[in-house]
Amino acid sequence: MTYTEEGRAMSIASCMTDVPHPGVFIAEELEARDWLQRDLAYILGVPEQTVNMIVSGKRGISPEMAKALGDAFDVAPAFFSNLQNAYEMSKARAPDPAVARRALLQSIFPVREMIKRAWLEDTDVPLLEAQLMRFFRRNDLTAITHMAHASKKSGDYATDTPAQLAAQLAWLFRVRQICSEMITPAYSEARLRQAIAEFPRYMVDPEEVRHVPRILNDCGVRFAIVETFPKAKIDGVCFWEDHQTPVVGMSTRFDRIDNFWFVLRHELEHVLNKDGRGKSDEDVSVDTDLQSDNAHHLPPEEVRANAAAADFCVPTEELNSFFLRKAPYIGEKDVLGFARRIQRHPGIVVGQLQRLMERPEYLARLKVKVRQFVAQSAVVDGWGVPAPVQL
Known part of the structure; x- marks a missing residue:
């Protein structure tokens, strides 16, 4: 055969505007060898009509036939497969x-x-x-590009994939889109600090989280809950609309009472410290995993927000004192009594103990869900229901 290289057929075909049917090449080869179609049919062990239909362009070359033709003409089977593929591609409609x-x-x-x-x-x-x-x-x-913000999310931001970064960016701008349509009074840091001081009264009963959106609104803080993307793994965000109105977005990705209050307080600490305010959209500050033990790798503003959130959930001195007195055998009765004394829901106490003990399974059943309660008064987007905003 004239062409013995496996890729030669594709090379020839790619140079042609009108790629011929593979039968044309078979006919040329038969002529070069002085074979008749019935000779090839005999060699292949197939009816003469089969060879005729291929040579005349009425039938394509199957993978099995490509292997048989390869043996008959002593070339790689891919030669004929490539001829057939090139022909079919030339006949396919442009997408x-x-x-x-x-x-x-x-x-x-x-x-x-x-x-x-x-x-x-x-x-x-x-x-x-x-x-x-x-x-x-x-x-x-x-x-x-990313807008300026400070957020809580899982994982190391430096190792996020492009798909994760895109999902995070879309989530952030959805929070912004929703909150930009909210009407709130001017932000008051004094009112926010007073509200945070009064929040513990709402941390005993899970249903009391329904008051949070109204309280934040009265302080001039825009608040929304937006379901995150599976790849984003983001829990919360704080940024400033027009450099003067704080926005707090949460995903409630972990629908647990301890996570809700921890993330909320973390983001409000960013608000109090004006983290992300006055930055350009290209100057991005994204939090790493607040639940990890690698606190020494976090920037100062994140360490500060983590400490404030942890102390808010369970006063640090109280927690340490309780742990020293009761460890290593801390029973559920002990936890319930401690939670009652410091006026916190037991699930919030469990959340802090789990991190202290490095036992995520410890009394996990006490960490009740709260999204259904906060959704009663918050602007919520996701879980099958989009927020009522202008597209």
């Missing part, structure tokens, strides 16, 4: 140009999930791109 554009958008943003959650309307690509620019407040999709 809709929107396919490549949608693929590009999905590679940058979690578009499909955003449409599923009604953050975007499912429409043609130009309008979809316009929606994305409006969502991210940019006139150029290539100019979208």
Whole structure:
């Protein structure tokens, strides 16, 4: 045979505008060898009609036939497979140009999930791109960057994948989109500090978390709960709208009473310290995992917020004293009595003890769910129901 290299067929075919059927090459080879079609049929052990239909271009070359032809002509079977693939590709219709554009958008943003959650309307690509620019407040999709914020999330931000970063970015801007439409009084740091001092009265009964959104609103803090993306693993965020109105977003990814109060207090500490305020959108501050033991790797503002949140959930001196007196055998009765004395729900105490003891399974059943209660008064987006905001 004239062509023996495996890739030669694809090379030839790629140079042709109108790629011929593989039967053309077989006919040429038969002529070069002075074989008849019935000779090839005899060699292959198939009816002469089978060879005729391939040579005439009425039938393609199957993988089995490619192997047989390879043995007959002493070439690699891939030669004929490549000829067939090149022919079929040349006859295939060109795809809709929107396919490549949608693929590009999905590679940058979690578009499909955003449409599923009604953050975007499912429409043609130009309008979809316009929606994305409006969502991210940019006139150029290539100019979208993280806005200034301080947030609590799991994992090491430096090792996040592009998909995780895109999911986090979309979540952050959804919080911003929702909270930008809220009407609140001017922010008052004094009122917020007073509210935080009064929060413990709501930390005994899980249902009392329903008061949190109203209290924060009275302080001038915009608050929303937005379901996170599976890849984002983000729990909370604090940023400033127009550098003067604090925004706190939570995902309640871990729907537990201890996590709710810890994350909330952590973000409010960012508010009190004005973390993220006055930064440009390109100057990003993202928290690492607050539940980890690698506190020495955290920036100072995160260490400060973690300490404030932990002491808020269970006063540090009280917790240490209780632990020294009762460890290593701390029973449920002990925990219930301690929680009653310091006026906290037992689940909040358990959350702090679990970290202190490094036993995440310890009395975990006491850590009750609270999302259903806070959702009664908060603006909530997710879990099948989008927030009522203008797209």
